[in-house]
Structures are given as structure tokens and as C-alpha cells.
Amino acid sequence: MIEELKHPYERFLRRERIPHIWCEGCGNGIILGCFAQALDELKMDLDRVVVVSGIGCIGRVSGYTNTDSYHTTHGRPIAFATGVKLAKPELKVVVISGDGDLFAIGGNHFIHAARRNMDLQVICANNFIYGMTGGQHGPTTPLDAWTTTTPYGNIEHTFNLVHLAAACGAVYVARWTALHVRRLTESIKKALQKEGFSFIEVVSPCPEIFGRYNKMETAIKMMQWFKDVSEVRHFSDPAKAEITQKRIVVGEFVDVEKPSYSRLLKEMTAKAQMQEQ
Amino acid sequence: MSEDKGKVVHSGKRFMMGDIACAEGAIAAGCRFFAGYPITPATEIAERMAQRLPQVGGVYIQMEDEIGSMAAIIGASYAGVKSMTATSGPGFSLMMENIGLAVMTETPCVIVNVMRGGPSTGQPTMPGQQDVMQARWGSHGDYEIIVLAPSSVQEMFDLTVEAFNLAETYRVPVMVLADEIVGHMWERVNIPRAESIRVVNRKKPTASTKEYAPFRPSDDLVPPMVCFGEGYHFHATGLTHDERGHPQTESAEAQQKLVQRLCDKIRKNADKISRVEKTMLEDAEVAVVAYGIVSRAALSAVRKARAVGIKAGLLRLITLWPFPDREVAQVARRVKAIVVPEMNCGQMVREVERAAKETPVVFMSKLGEEPHKPSEILETIRRTRK
Numbered sequence: 001m002i003e004e005l006k007h008p009y010e011r012f013l014r015r016e017r018i019p020h021i022w023c024e025g026c027g028n029g030i031i032l033g034c035f036a037q038a039l040d041e042l043k044m045d046l047d048r049v050v051v052v053s054g055i056g057c058i059g060r061v062s063g064y065t066n067t068d069s070y071h072t073t074h075g076r077p078i079a080f081a082t083g084v085k086l087a088k089p090e091l092k093v094v095v096i097s098g099d100g101d102l103f104a105i106g107g108n109h110f111i112h113a114a115r116r117n118m119d120l121q122v123i124c125a126n127n128f129i130y131g132m133t134g135g136q137h138g139p140t141t142p143l144d145a146w147t148t149t150t151p152y153g154n155i156e157h158t159f160n161l162v163h164l165a166a167a168c169g170a171v172y173v174a175r176w177t178a179l180h181v182r183r184l185t186e187s188i189k190k191a192l193q194k195e196g197f198s199f200i201e202v203v204s205p206c207p208e209i210f211g212r213y214n215k216m217e218t219a220i221k222m223m224q225w226f227k228d229v230s231e232v233r234h235f236s237d238p239a240k241a242e243i244t245q246k247r248i249v250v251g252e253f254v255d256v257e258k259p260s261y262s263r264l265l266k267e268m269t270a271k272a273q274m275q276e277q
Numbered sequence: 278m279s280e281d282k283g284k285v286v287h288s289g290k291r292f293m294m295g296d297i298a299c300a301e302g303a304i305a306a307g308c309r310f311f312a313g314y315p316i317t318p319a320t321e322i323a324e325r326m327a328q329r330l331p332q333v334g335g336v337y338i339q340m341e342d343e344i345g346s347m348a349a350i351i352g353a354s355y356a357g358v359k360s361m362t363a364t365s366g367p368g369f370s371l372m373m374e375n376i377g378l379a380v381m382t383e384t385p386c387v388i389v390n391v392m393r394g395g396p397s398t399g400q401p402t403m404p405g406q407q408d409v410m411q412a413r414w415g416s417h418g419d420y421e422i423i424v425l426a427p428s429s430v431q432e433m434f435d436l437t438v439e440a441f442n443l444a445e446t447y448r449v450p451v452m453v454l455a456d457e458i459v460g461h462m463w464e465r466v467n468i469p470r471a472e473s474i475r476v477v478n479r480k481k482p483t484a485s486t487k488e489y490a491p492f493r494p495s496d497d498l499v500p501p502m503v504c505f506g507e508g509y510h511f512h513a514t515g516l517t518h519d520e521r522g523h524p525q526t527e528s529a530e531a532q533q534k535l536v537q538r539l540c541d542k543i544r545k546n547a548d549k550i551s552r553v554e555k556t557m558l559e560d561a562e563v564a565v566v567a568y569g570i571v572s573r574a575a576l577s578a579v580r581k582a583r584a585v586g587i588k589a590g591l592l593r594l595i596t597l598w599p600f601p602d603r604e605v606a607q608v609a610r611r612v613k614a615i616v617v618p619e620m621n622c623g624q625m626v627r628e629v630e631r632a633a634k635e636t637p638v639v640f641m642s643k644l645g646e647e648p649h650k651p652s653e654i655l656e657t658i659r660r661t662r663k
Contacts, residue, residue, distance in 0.1 A: 014512070017523060047508045052352075063512055063524060068505040070355060071514035071524075072348060073378050079345035083352025083360065084505060086336045087310050091356065091506050109348075112341040265336065272331035276283050 012036035012046070014066050021060055023131075025211075025219025027178035027204030028058050031125055032065070034181055035096065038188035050093045052081040054101035057132050057206075058125040061096045075106030078113045081120050089119070089262050092192065099126040100138040103159050107139070114168035117196040119262045123188065124161060124199070127206035135209040142244070146213045163238040165199040166254045172198035173238065173254035177226040178205055180250060187252065196260035203248060285333050286471040295433040295460045296363075299389055299453065300325035302437030303361050305474050308387070309335030310360035312349035314342055314368055317401040318457040319391040322363035343368035347375035351384045355513070357504030359441055363389035365457075366408055367398060369415070376450055377416035380539060382513045383492065383500060385444035385479055387437065389453040391460035394645065403646050404457035406569055406620040412452050413598050419536050421543035423550055424452045424598040426568040430464035436595070442477040443550060447542055448499050454597060456620070458570040458648065486510070492535070493520040498542035543599055552595035553604045557583060561590030563658050564612045566605065566629050568594040571618050571648045578654035589658050597625065602632045609633035614661040616641065618649045637661075 007013070013036070022028045039049065046067050053062040055074035062069035072080045077095045085093045095102075102110050102124050113120060129147055130136040137147040137154050140161065144153045165173045172194045176184040184202060191198035205211065205222035216222045226248060233241070234251040241249035281287045286305045293301070300322050303311070311326040313319075327337040336353075340346040343364055350360035364372065369390045379386055394400030395407050412424045423443050425436040433455060440451040482489050482501035491511040494500045500520075503509045516524040517532050525531030543550065557579060558564060567575040572593040582589035592608050594601060605628075609615060615633055617626040618641040626640040639661050643649045 014510075046510065048506060050505045060524075063514065066510050068510055069512045070352075070382075071512070071516065073374055073515050076344065076348040076375060076378075079340065079348035080352040082338065082340075082345070083310065083312060083349030083354075084356045085352075086338060086349075087353035087356035087358035087360070088504075088506055108341050109345050112345070269331045269334070269336075273334075276332045 009033065009036040009040065012039060012066055013064055017064050020064055022057060023208040025205060025207040025222070026057065027127065027202065027206070028061065028125055030178045030181060031058070031096070031123065031202050031204065032061055034185040035123065035188055037185045038192060041185070042189055042192060044092065044192070048091055050084055050091050052077045052084070052093060052095050054097040054106060055132070056098035056101050056130070057127075058096060058098045059101060075101050075104070076109065077101070078106060078109040078120065078122065082113060082118055085119055085262070086265070093120055094192070095120055095122045097124060099124055099128070099140040099161070100130050103139045103161065103164070111164070111168045114165055114170045114197045114199065116261045117169060117171060117258055119195065119260045120197055121191045122197070122199045124201050125204045126161060126201050127204045127210055129206055129210040131206050131209050135213060158243070160238070160241060161201045162241050162253050166238040169197070169258070170199045170254060171196040171256050171258050174252045175201040175203065175241065175250050177203040177230055177248060177250060179223050179226045179230070195263065196258060203243065286468065286474065288468050288470045291466045291468060292463060293430055293466045294321060295427070295430045295455065295462050295464070296321035296391065297325050298430045298433040298466050299363070299437045299455070300329060301468060302434040303387065303441065304329055304333060305434070305468070305471065306359065306438040306441035307476055307478070308359045308361050308441060309333065310350065310353035310358045311335070311337045311362065312340050312346040312353070312360070313362045313364065314340055314346055316365045316368045318393055318460050319363045319365045319389065321460070322389060322391070343371035344374060347372040347379070347388070350386045351375060351379050351382070354384045354386045355505055359385070359445070361387040361389065363391065365391050365393045365401070366395040366405075369408055369411065373415040377418060377420070378515045379450040380416065380420045380422070381515050383448035383502070383539075384450060385448055385502075386450050387440045387444055387453065388450055389437070389455065392454060392456045400645070402457065404570060404620060404648065405644070406456060406571065406624070409454065409597055409621070410624045412454055419540060421540045422452065422598050423447070423449060423543065424454050424596065426454050426594060426597050427459055428569050428572045428593065429459065430462060431466050433459060434466055434468060438474060438476070442475065445477045445479045446499070447546065448479065448502060449543065454569070456569050490520040491522045492518060494538060494542070498538055498545065547599040548603070550596060551599055551601045551604070553601050554593040554595060556591040556593070558590035558592060558608060560588055561611070562588040562613050563616060563661050564590050564592055564608045565616045565618065565654060565658070566592045566594065567618055568597060568625065571620060574649050574651050575618060575654055577651035578658060581651060581655050582658050587658060587662060594625070600628045600632070605629055605632035606634070609636040612636065614639060616654065616657050616661055618643065618654055620644065620648055
């Protein structure tokens with residue numbers, strides 16, 4: 001009898017939801033794989049993990065993870081996750097979403113959750129484009145890039161996500177590409193163990209849409225770009241961590257200690273209750 | 278007061294502001310999470326919650342906006358904690374997006390709107406009743422909603438408790454639609470002892486973790502609810518979904534089944550939810566239909582009318598939605614005319630006209646700083662009777 005082959009991370013996935021909706025060559029599966037591996041290596045209790053996502057291609061990730069999970073409205077996963085974490089602090093609440101969701105429509109929630117040092121882990125799949133709606137430009141679309149809403153080339157400057165996260169007060173900030181699976185997994189593990197707001201940007205290939213519009217129409221071509229131009233510059237100035245055609249600066253940029261919102265809330269609550277007695 | 282120290286419910290006869298009574302009602306109902314954003318004339322609710330929630334082991338968080346506030350209370354409710362937000366018109370508009378999410382993911386939670394004058398920034402410190410239709414229809418798509426309209430400080434307490442009970446019973450967002458006067462007015466309130474306040478908690482499933490489907494309804498059309506962290510590993514989404522919570526974005530059947538049930542769980546229980554107060558309607562020739570602060574002036578007008586021999590009565594709407602069609606129709610059949618005073622340009626009057634069928638309905642609009650004077654309503658009753 002032939003033994004049925006089992007994926008090593010099957011227990012992290014809702015099998016009945018597979019196959020997923022992502023295109024061939026998409027980086028989302030790699031991010032999900034690294035996340036599962038991180039949970040596995042840390043031996044996390046899956047009953048205590050909540051995955052929250054917003055809208056967009058990577059937004060579907062919460063439907064695939066075999067944990068409690070919630071798929072919010074566009075841009076709101078961090079605000080929703082804030083409510084979950086504060087109501088049940090023993091839960092590990094992870095937000096996995098896209099660049100448009102987290103930094104365009106949801107930008108306000110991101111900067112304030114980082115400022116508060118809310119105990120959340122935020123993983124952003126940055127594919128430079130709105131994939132699910134067919135390829136419109138967003139806050140990370142490179143200058144001059146072609147998208148359906150920049151038919152003469154993009155004239156908007158981009159957000160540098162790691163610089164933004166660092167400036168807003170995140171205690172752990174890293175950037176990797178989907179090619180750096182081992183380092184990405186290590187960063188996710190680090191973030192999951194960190195107290196406070198951690199942020200990981202994953203530069204992710206979207207050959208089907210971004211690539212096709214910008215002369216990198218296969219996953220191999222996009223990955224080749226990442227391979228050719230990525231430079232690991234740990235703890236370099238995030239303000240200078242550029243993503244251009246010629247250079248993608250990756251690495252860990254911030255790893256500091258600062259009292260988290262949950263910790264300060266606990267202390268404040270104790271004080272309030274002391275006064276009440 | 279010092280004798281309140283360490284007590285969850287501050288029982289007894291009090292002199293209190295409406296907004297504060299609302300916060301106290303929430304705490305008495307078991308609310309332990311508040312997310313909000315400062316806005317006149319609802320800020321006192323947030324301030325009271327910021328003070329009181331830490332004392333009772335709850336959490337207050339001031340969010341970056343009302344969009345985030347609404348998202349956060351949905352998150353807290355899914356984590357198993359009763360939650361609330363409070364706002365006024367401009368913030369209410371921002372909340373509409375995630376009110377739809379709360380409807381779609383069947384989230385028990387309470388939204389208080391202390392109505393001021395609109396549109397836009399309007400008149401922040403002045404009362405209004407201009408959001409009653411937005412409360413009903415403000416978020417996109419088809420849904421039913423429960424909206425309660427307090428007319429006194431006592432009701433700011435009582436109806437906030439009731440709002441939580443309805444939210445937990447039907448797994449829905451419930452709105453308390455107050456107005457600036459009721460919110461800022463000081464009146465005597467009788468806060469019952471904790472043990473005599475009826476508190477409802479959401480129904481839990483009996484199915485095992487494997488069999489549990491988060492959106493499979495029981496006979497009352499309401500699905501039992503588990504929370505994050507209980508080992509069920511369930512999924513919820515704002516997309517149209519099946520009973521397991523899995524997205525069904527292209528199935529007409531799934532859309533029909535889900536959206537119809539979301540409407541039906543309110544529609545089919547409308548008689549149980551709907552509440553009105555009838556005063557001197559038995560032999561009335563003219564009925565006034567009013568709600569919120571305006572109903573106080575209307576009551577005064579009806580009494581004055583009776584004093585001069587005019588048979589007038591008052592139908593006060595306590596639930597605005599679901600609209601008490603049957604009660605209005607019954608009154609309409611017995612009276613010669615209905616007077617509807619509202620602090621807007623004509624909103625609930627449309628519903629009254631619809632339910633009243635042939636009976637003439639006279640609308641009285643009032644905008645700005647104060648509600649209709651009893652004498653103005655009395656004058657309309659007089660004219661209407663002729």
C-alpha cells in the first residue's frame with residue numbers, strides 16, 4: 001500500500017481550503033510556509049495563535065491557517081487585532097497583510113499601533129501593487145513603474161516601510177525578500193518572541209501582475225532581481241534602506257526593548273484597582 | 278462617591294448625566310472593553326469608561342479614529358469580551374464600514390450615537406435626530422439592525438443594558454441612539470442592585486471542536502458563538518461565507534442563504550425586540566408619534582391637550598428599528614390624524630406614513646438648539662383635529 005504523502009506543515013493549514021487562490025509564482029505561499037515553520041520550530045500552541053488579515057491577495061492567508069483567524073475589512077486588521085489582544089492578552093495575535101492594506105487604506109492604524117507599542121506581530125507582503133484588483137499602483141509602487149493606473153509611469157514617491165515602522169516606534173523591524181526563506185523564518189521567530197510591536201516586510205514576487213507589467217513576467221525573473229541586488233545590511237540606517245531596481249537593502253534594522261502597551265496597561269490597571277480598594 | 282469603592286455596579290438613587298448613566302449601564306451589563314475617539318457630545322461616555330473600566334478589570338483604549346474603534350470592539354467581542362464604542366454623527370459615519378463587518382460576522386457589540394446637528398461637522402453641541410435613517414441603512418448591503426432611543430437619563434442606563442442583552446441574544450451590533458440633550462442632561466436615576474439587573478450572555482455551542490461550524494444557526498437563526506483561544510480554530514470573514522465560515526464569493530445560494538438569515542433573525546423576532554410606550558391612546562382622536570428627547574415635549578403637549586378637552590395620546594418609540602409597524606398601524610386605525618415631531622427634516626415620519634396607510638400624518642420639523650416646545654405640538658394637535 002502506498003502511504004499517503006503528507007506535507008510537513010499540514011497541521012498548520014486548513015486542508016479543506018487548499019488549493020489556495022494565489023497565482024503561480026506568487027510569494028504569498030513562501031511567506032505562509034516560513035510562518036508555519038516558525039510556529040513549528042517555536043512549538044507554539046496553535047490554540048493560542050490568532051491570525052488576522054485584511055483585504056488583498058495575502059488577505060486570504062487567514063483562511064488557510066489552521067488557527068483561530070479573522071479576515072477583516074480593507075485596512076483594518078491591525079485595529080481589529082488590537083481589540084483581540086487587549087481583550088485576551090494570553091493570545092499571540094499575528095497580522096499578515098499586504099502593502100496596500102497596511103500602508104494605504106490602513107496606514108493610520110499601522111502608525112498608531114507601532115507608536116503604542118501594541119503587542120502585535122505584523123508581517124507585510126510587499127508586492128509593489130494591488131494584485132487582487134488587477135494591478136493598480138500603491139504606496140510602495142516604484143517611481144516610473146507601469147500599472148493600470150499609472151499608464152504613463154508612476155509619479156508617486158514610495159513609502160520606505162522599514163523606515164516608517166522604525167520612526168513610529170516598532171521594537172523589531174526587519175526586511176527580507178521571498179528569496180531569503182531561512183532568514184525570514186528566523187525573523188518571524190524573533191518577532192513572535194518579542195514583547196511589543198514588531199514588523200517584518202517581505203519583498204514578494206508578483207510575476208503575474210507587477211512583473212508582467214514591468215518586464216519581469218516570470219517568478220524566476222523576479223527572484224533573480226532579488227538575488228542580484230539584495231544587500232544584507234543589519235542595523236544600518238533604515239532611512240537609507242532603499243528598494244530600487246539596482247539595490248534592495250535587507251536585514252534587521254531595529255531590535256530594542258521598550259515597555260509594551262500590554263505591560264503598561266497591566267501596571268495602570270493595578271494602580272486603578274489599588275486606588276479603588 | 279466613596280461608598281462606591283470596589284463596587285462594579287454603583288447602585289442606588291443618583292443624580293447623573295445621561296452620558297455617564299450610559300457608561301454605568303454598559304458596565305452593569307458586563308461590558309469590559311471600550312474603544313473610542315473623542316467627539317462632542319459623546320466624550321463623557323469615553324471619559325467615564327476610561328475611569329471605570331480599569332477599576333473593574335476592563336480595558337479602555339482611545340483609538341486613532343472611529344474606523345479603528347469599531348474594528349477594535351469587534352476584535353474584543355471575538356476574543357469573548359463584551360464591548361462598546363460611543364460617538365456622534367461624524368464618527369458614526371466612519372463606523373459604517375465596520376458596522377457592516379459586525380453584521381456579516383455576527384458580532385455582539387454596542388454602538389452609542391449621541392446625535393448632534395449635521396450634516397458634516399454641523400452643530401457639535403446642539404441636539405439632533407438626523408441619524409435615524411443612517412442608523413438603519415448606513416452601511417452597504419442588506420441587513421437589519423436594532424436601534425434603541427432613550428428619552429431620559431434613566432433610559433440611558435436601562436437601554437444600554439438592554440442593548441447589550443439584545444446584542445448577545447441575536448449576535449448583532451445594537452445601537453443606542455441618544456441625542457445631545459439626553460446625553461448631557463442631569464436627572465435622577467435609579468440604578469438597581471447588581472443581582473436584579475438582567476444580564477444575557479451569548480449562547481455557547483454544544484458541538485465538539487471538530488463538528489463546530491461558527492455560522493450554523495440554531496432554530497432561532499442565531500449561531501452559538503465560540504471565541505478565539507478556545508481551541509476551535511475557526512475562521513470568520515467579511516466575505517459571504519458558508520456555515521463553516523469559508524468564503525463563498527461566487528455562490529448565489531450562499532449569498533441568498535446567509536443574507537436572508539441575517540435579515541430574518543431580526544425580522545422574525547421583531548415582535549420580541551420591538552418596544553413602544555403608549556400614553557392615553559385608548560380613546561385618542563389625535564396621536565403623537567415621537568421618540569428621544571422630543572417625546573418628552575410631546576408628552577407634555579398631550580397632557581395639556583387633555584386638560585383642555587382634546588383627546589390626544591402619545592405613542593413613544595423605544596425601538597426605532599425594527600420599526601414597530603403593527604403598533605403604529607393599530608394606532609392609525611383608531612385616530613383621525615397622527616402628528617410626528619422630529620429634530621430633522623423628515624425621517625421616521627416616512628415610516629409612520631407607510632404604516633399609517635390612509636390616516637393623515639402631520640410632520641413637524643425642528644432643527645437646532647432645542648426640541649419642539651409643548652405649546653407648538655399642542656397647537657399642531659389643535660389644528661390637526663379640525
